[in-house]
Amino acid sequence: xxLLVLIPAYNEEGAIGGVVEEVRGVMPGTPVLVVDDCxxxxxxxxxxxxxxxxxxxxxxxxxxxCVQAGYRLAYERGFDYVIRVDGDGQHDPRDIPxxxxxxxxxxxxxxxxxxxxxxxxxxxxxxxGLAILFFRAVLRPILGKPVRDPTSGFVGVNRTxxxxxxxxxxxxxxxxxxxVVLQRRRFRFVEIPCRMRPRKAGRSTITAVxxxxxxxxxxxxxxxxxxxxxxxxx
Amino acid sequence: MDxxxxxxxxxxxxxxxxxxxSVRRAHIRVEYSVSWLAxxxxxxxxxxxxxxxxxxxxxxxxxxAALAMLIASGAVFMxxxxxxxxxxxxxxxxxxxxxxxVAILEFNMDSxxxxxxxxxxx
Numbered sequence: 001x002x003l004l005v006l007i008p009a010y011n012e013e014g015a016i017g018g019v020v021e022e023v024r025g026v027m028p029g030t031p032v033l034v035v036d037d038c039x040x041x042x043x044x045x046x047x048x049x050x051x052x053x054x055x056x057x058x059x060x061x062x063x064x065x066c067v068q069a070g071y072r073l074a075y076e077r078g079f080d081y082v083i084r085v086d087g088d089g090q091h092d093p094r095d096i097p098x099x100x101x102x103x104x105x106x107x108x109x110x111x112x113x114x115x116x117x118x119x120x121x122x123x124x125x126x127x128x129g130l131a132i133l134f135f136r137a138v139l140r141p142i143l144g145k146p147v148r149d150p151t152s153g154f155v156g157v158n159r160t161x162x163x164x165x166x167x168x169x170x171x172x173x174x175x176x177x178x179x180v181v182l183q184r185r186r187f188r189f190v191e192i193p194c195r196m197r198p199r200k201a202g203r204s205t206i207t208a209v210x211x212x213x214x215x216x217x218x219x220x221x222x223x224x225x226x227x228x229x230x231x232x233x234x
Numbered sequence: 235m236d237x238x239x240x241x242x243x244x245x246x247x248x249x250x251x252x253x254x255x256s257v258r259r260a261h262i263r264v265e266y267s268v269s270w271l272a273x274x275x276x277x278x279x280x281x282x283x284x285x286x287x288x289x290x291x292x293x294x295x296x297x298x299a300a301l302a303m304l305i306a307s308g309a310v311f312m313x314x315x316x317x318x319x320x321x322x323x324x325x326x327x328x329x330x331x332x333x334x335x336v337a338i339l340e341f342n343m344d345s346x347x348x349x350x351x352x353x354x355x356x
Binding site: 053055056057058059061065068069072073076171 | 330338340
């Protein structure tokens with residue numbers, strides 16, 4: 001069983017070293033790949049110093065393009081599972097074994113680390129909370145089942161999902177659209193409780209100014225994916 | 235009305251000349267100049283075909299011929315701009331795939347280099 005921990009990062013020099021060290025402490029021997037989205041600071045240096053391998057993108061692609069690059073590399077290198085952890089320290093690496101266990105036991109294509117399933121922390125901003133409520137309602141009829149934390153970036157995927165995501169992955173704000181991409185192929189996902197912490201450093205990519213754009217963009221992306229003919233094939 | 239159509243004809247000729255000059259200087263690739271040349275020709279035909287111009291307001295349900303011409307010209311340019319958006323989207327997808335490929339190739343080269351160095355030390 002080959003597992004890769006994937007950490008997308010953009011200007012995360014303040015947090016990335018700690019995140020990589022924590023992951024390596026929890027999962028000794030598991031390769032850690034930081035995908036640097038053309039950071040302007042010392043993210044690459046800090047990640048390497050902490051013991052991660054770095055996939056350095058020569059131009060800034062945004063979160064979706066950055067994560068997809070990691071998925072592509074993982075697929076080409078034959079990894080069976082990839083667990084994505086954010087580079088800002090919000091995800092607790094101690095939950096990685098739980099996600100891996102769920103991927104293996106549930107035999108589903110994707111496991112979402114959710115802050116809203118019983119027993120988990122609920123650290124989130126007011127806007128994000130509203131967006132989550134809105135997209136829960138939008139996604140419920142599309143997915144055919146409830147999803148409690150559709151914006152969570154703490155996700156694990158198996159090789160089947162990796163194959164799909166290495167070819168088709170939303171470019172901006174990918175988490176919600178990725179769920180629809182999977183659903184169109186009749187793939188399954190489960191949510192498990194995970195802890196979320198305040199970010200260690202840096203700022204969120206979703207600022208107040210971008211909030212409305214975020215809602216419209218993601219909503220449009222969801223419906224475009226629903227309408228895609230290609231997506232209806234198994 | 236006649237003056238407006240003359241101005242439109244001159245504008246369309248200028249547009250066609252500008253596009254051809256840009257193609258000649260390699261500022262625009264031939265395949266992307268086609269839309270603009272088609273738009274220039276469409277405007278020229280509209281401005282010279284008086285019978286058509288007199289019928290367009292009735293087809294569009296407007297009384298003012300100038301407004302009808304504006305709507306027709308706007309539609310032509312909307313089509314050109316839409317085609318450009320499609321081209322830009324395709325180019326963006328290609329760029330993303332290339333950037334990812336370059337990064338993965340560099341990663342693989344670094345890995346091979348490290349393996350070589352490790353083998354050399356042994």
